[in-house]
Amino acid sequence: MKTLTATDIVQSEGEQSIETKRRNAIKGAFFSEYIDMFDIYLPVVVLSPVLAFFQPPHLSSGMETILASLVFITTLLGRPIGALLFGMVADRIGRRKASIWSVSGFGVVTLLIALLPGYESIGIMSYWLLVLLRFVDGIFLGGGYTGAMPLAIEYSKKEQRGFVGGFIIAGFPAAYVSINLVAMLMFALFPLSGMNSPYAQWGWRIPFVLGAVLAGILAMYYVHKVAESEIWKSEAADKGNQPDKLPLTDLLRGKSGRNLLQVLVMMTGFWLTQNIITIFLPTGLLVKTLHLTGFQMTSTLMITYFVLFFSYIGSGLIAQAIGRRRFFAIVGPLIATVGAGLLYVLANVDGLSLPAIIAIVCVLAVLVTSPWGVIVTYINERFVTDVRATGFGVGFSLSVIIPSFYAFYMDWLSAFMPLRMTSVVLLCIGGLIGAIGALMGPETKDVDF
Incomplete structure (x- = not known):
C-alpha cells in the first residue's frame, strides 16, 4: 500500500481545486443562459396577453401591433450594445466581474418591471417605462453571456469543450419549458378575464419577481462559487506593463478583424434559420396556417423544446468528434434541403394529424437548430484571450439584427412566389450562408487557449 507524501496531498488538492473551479464555471454559464432566456421569454409568454394593461384603451389593431412589437424590438436592440460593453469589461477587468454586474443589472430591471403601475394609474408613461426598462434589460441580458460563456469554455478541457458548449446552450430550451409551465400555473391560479381580472392586475408580476430572484441567486453564486478564468489572469499578468487599449481596437483589425467578419457571416445565416423555427414557426405557421389551438401549439412546442435540450448536447458531442467546421459544412446544406423540405x-x-405535426416539428427543429449546440464553443475558439469575450459577444449578438427582419423579407419575396413558400426559401438561404461562413474559417477543435 502506497503512503501518501506531502507532495501527493498538495498535488491532489490542487487538482481538486481546478476541477471544482471548472464545474462551478460550467454550471454558472448554464444557469446564466437559462436565466437569460427565462427573462427574454417573460414578455413573450407572460406579458403578451395583458399588454393592454399598459396601453390606452380603444386602440386600432394596427397600433396595438406596433406598440406590442416595440416591447420586444427594444430588447433586441439593447442586446448588441450590452454584448459590446460587457464584452470589453470581461476582456479588460475579468469574466467573473462582467458576469456579476450584468446578472445583477437584469435582476434589478426585471424586478422594476414587476412593480410597474398600469395605464389607469400614470397614463401612457406606463407603456414608455415598460419599453425603456426592456431596452435596459436587453443591455444587461446581452452582457450576461459575454463573461459567463468564455469563462466556462476557458476552464473546460480541450476534449470536453464540445460537450460544455452544447450543455450551456441547452439552458435555452430548459428556460422555454420552465417559463411556459410557470405561465400555465399563473393562468390556472389567476384567471384572465379583462384588465380588472386577478392575472391582469398582479398575476403576471409573479413570474417577473421569480426572474429577479433567480438573477439574484445567480449573482451570489458567481460571487461565492465561481473563480476568475486562470487563462485570462495569466494573459492579463503577461500584459500588465503594457498600455491599456480597448479590446474593440484589437478586435476590429488584423487577424481578429477577419475572424469577426467570418463569424458574423456564419451567424447571420444561422440566426436566420433559427428565427424561422423559433419565431415564425409557432406564430405564423402552427397558428395561422395549421390552425392549432392554444393547447395544441403549447403541447407541440413543449415536446419540441424538451427534445432540443438533449439534441444540443448531442450536436456538441458530434462536432467534437468530427470537427466543428465540418459539422457546420454538413448541417448547413442539410438545413437548405431536408429542413426546407420538412418546412x-x-x-x-393539408390534413396532417397532430402527432404527425409534432413529429415533423421535432425533427425539423432538431436539424435546423443543431448548429447552436456547437456555436458557443466555436466562436470562443475563434478569438484570442485578449478579445475573446468582446469577439464572442459582438459576433453572437450583432449578427442577429439583419435576420430579425425576416418578416419583411418574406413580404418582399411574396411578390414573386406564394407566401407559404417564402419561409422555405429563407430557410434555404440561411442554411447556405451559415455553411459558407463556416467554410471561410478554419477548424478549431484542437485550438489551444
Whole structure:
C-alpha cells in the first residue's frame, strides 16, 4: 500500500481545486443562459396577453401591433450594445466581474418591471417605462453571456469543450419549458378575464419577481462559487506593463478583424434559420396556417423544446468528434434541403394529424437548430484571450439584427412566389450562408487557449 507524501496531498488538492473551479464555471454559464432566456421569454409568454394593461384603451389593431412589437424590438436592440460593453469589461477587468454586474443589472430591471403601475394609474408613461426598462434589460441580458460563456469554455478541457458548449446552450430550451409551465400555473391560479381580472392586475408580476430572484441567486453564486478564468489572469499578468487599449481596437483589425467578419457571416445565416423555427414557426405557421389551438401549439412546442435540450448536447458531442467546421459544412446544406423540405410539408400539405405535426416539428427543429449546440464553443475558439469575450459577444449578438427582419423579407419575396413558400426559401438561404461562413474559417477543435 502506497503512503501518501506531502507532495501527493498538495498535488491532489490542487487538482481538486481546478476541477471544482471548472464545474462551478460550467454550471454558472448554464444557469446564466437559462436565466437569460427565462427573462427574454417573460414578455413573450407572460406579458403578451395583458399588454393592454399598459396601453390606452380603444386602440386600432394596427397600433396595438406596433406598440406590442416595440416591447420586444427594444430588447433586441439593447442586446448588441450590452454584448459590446460587457464584452470589453470581461476582456479588460475579468469574466467573473462582467458576469456579476450584468446578472445583477437584469435582476434589478426585471424586478422594476414587476412593480410597474398600469395605464389607469400614470397614463401612457406606463407603456414608455415598460419599453425603456426592456431596452435596459436587453443591455444587461446581452452582457450576461459575454463573461459567463468564455469563462466556462476557458476552464473546460480541450476534449470536453464540445460537450460544455452544447450543455450551456441547452439552458435555452430548459428556460422555454420552465417559463411556459410557470405561465400555465399563473393562468390556472389567476384567471384572465379583462384588465380588472386577478392575472391582469398582479398575476403576471409573479413570474417577473421569480426572474429577479433567480438573477439574484445567480449573482451570489458567481460571487461565492465561481473563480476568475486562470487563462485570462495569466494573459492579463503577461500584459500588465503594457498600455491599456480597448479590446474593440484589437478586435476590429488584423487577424481578429477577419475572424469577426467570418463569424458574423456564419451567424447571420444561422440566426436566420433559427428565427424561422423559433419565431415564425409557432406564430405564423402552427397558428395561422395549421390552425392549432392554444393547447395544441403549447403541447407541440413543449415536446419540441424538451427534445432540443438533449439534441444540443448531442450536436456538441458530434462536432467534437468530427470537427466543428465540418459539422457546420454538413448541417448547413442539410438545413437548405431536408429542413426546407420538412418546412414545405408543414406549410403546404393539408390534413396532417397532430402527432404527425409534432413529429415533423421535432425533427425539423432538431436539424435546423443543431448548429447552436456547437456555436458557443466555436466562436470562443475563434478569438484570442485578449478579445475573446468582446469577439464572442459582438459576433453572437450583432449578427442577429439583419435576420430579425425576416418578416419583411418574406413580404418582399411574396411578390414573386406564394407566401407559404417564402419561409422555405429563407430557410434555404440561411442554411447556405451559415455553411459558407463556416467554410471561410478554419477548424478549431484542437485550438489551444
